[in-house]
Amino acid sequence: MIESRVTLNTEVSKDGVLTITISGRLDSTSTGNIWQGVIDALERASSKRVVVDTSEIDYCDGTGIGLLVEIQRRQKKTGSKLEISGLRDEYQKLLDFFDPLEFEESRPEKSRKTNLTEEVGRATFSVWDNIRSQVAFLGELVAALYLAARNPTVVRWKDAFLIAETAGVNAFPIVALISFLIGLIMAFQAAIPMKQFGAEIFVADLIALSTLRELGPLMTAIVMAGRTSSAFAAELGTMKVNEEVDALTTMGLDPVRFLVLTRVIATLFMMPLITIFANLFGILGGSVVLLSMGYPLNTYIDRIIQSADYVDLLGGLLKSLAFGLIVAGIGCSHGLRTRTGASAVGDSTTKAVVSGIIMIILTDGLFSVVYFYLVSVREFLSVIIVVCYV
16 A cells, blocks of 8 residues: 655745645645645735646645645636646646636525515415326326226236235234224223213213214324325335336336326225224224223123114225325325435425325315215205105
C-alpha cells in the first residue's frame, strides 16, 4: 500500500507575489490535509498574483484536480492573476476539462412566505387532484372487474389465492382477538346500568345487534385498513419506485389488471368470511360476562336468536363487501401513485391507511342512513297492508 504524503509551502515575495508549492501525492487521502491551508494562504495574502508550483507533485487524482480548480475559481472571483507551473501534461489535460466558473458557490434561496390565499389554493388543488385520480382509478378498476366477470380466465387465480391467504387468513388472529375484547368490554359497560333495573339479560340483545350490524364489519375493516391496505400500498409503491410498474406498461401489461385486480378480488372474497368470525368472537366475548353473572349459556343464545335475525347478519356482510372494496382499492391506488424519493413509500402507506379509515367511516354512516330509511319504509308499508286488510 502506497502511503499518501503531501507537503505545502507558502511564500510571499517582496513584490507581493504569493508562491504556493505543493509536493508529494495529491490524492483523495492527502488532499484534505492541505486544502484548508491553501484557502487560508489565499485569503491571508490577498495577492494580485499567485503562482502554484506543482513540479514536485508525484501523483494527482480527481481530488487534487478539484483543489486546483478551487484555486482557479477563487482567483477569478477576486480578479487576481494565477499561474500553475510545472504540472504534468496528463494532469494538465484533466484540469482543462473543468471550467472554474461552473463551480460557483450557490447560496440557498430563502423560502418565500406564502399567504393564506395561496395555501388554500394549493390545498384545494391537492384535494381536487386526489379526487380526480381516485375517480380515474375507480373507472379502470370497474372496467377490469367487468372484464373479469365476463372472462374469469384473465384473473391470475393462483396469485389471488396467495393474496387471500396473506391478507385475509393471516389477519384472522388479530381480528378475532380484537372482536372478542370489544364484545367483552361492551358487555361489561352495558351490564353496569342494566343491573340497576335487573335487566342484565338484555346485554345479549345489545351485543348481538351492535356486533352483527355495526362493530363486526367496522372493526374488521379498520384492522384490514391498517394491515392489508398498508401492505398493498407498500408493495405497489416499492414496485413503482423500482420502475417495475413502468416495465409492465412497457411490456403491454395493464398494471390495474395485472396487480390490482387480484388484490381486490382476494379482499372482496375474504372480508365477509373474516367478518363472520369477528361476529362470532364478539358474541363469544359478551357471553363471558353473562356467564360470570350466573346466566346459563342456553339463555344467552336464546336471547341472541330472538333479538337478531338473518337480516341483521346480511346487512353487516353487505357492509363488509363495500369495506373490502375500499380497503383494497385505496391501498392499491396510493401504491400506484407513489412518487420517487426515500420517503415516498412511507408517505403512500400513511395516506392509504388514513384515507381508508376515513372512507370506511363515511361509508358506514351512509349505510346507517340507508338502513334507517329502509326500515322506516318497510314498517310504513306493513302498516298500510294491515290497514287495507282490515
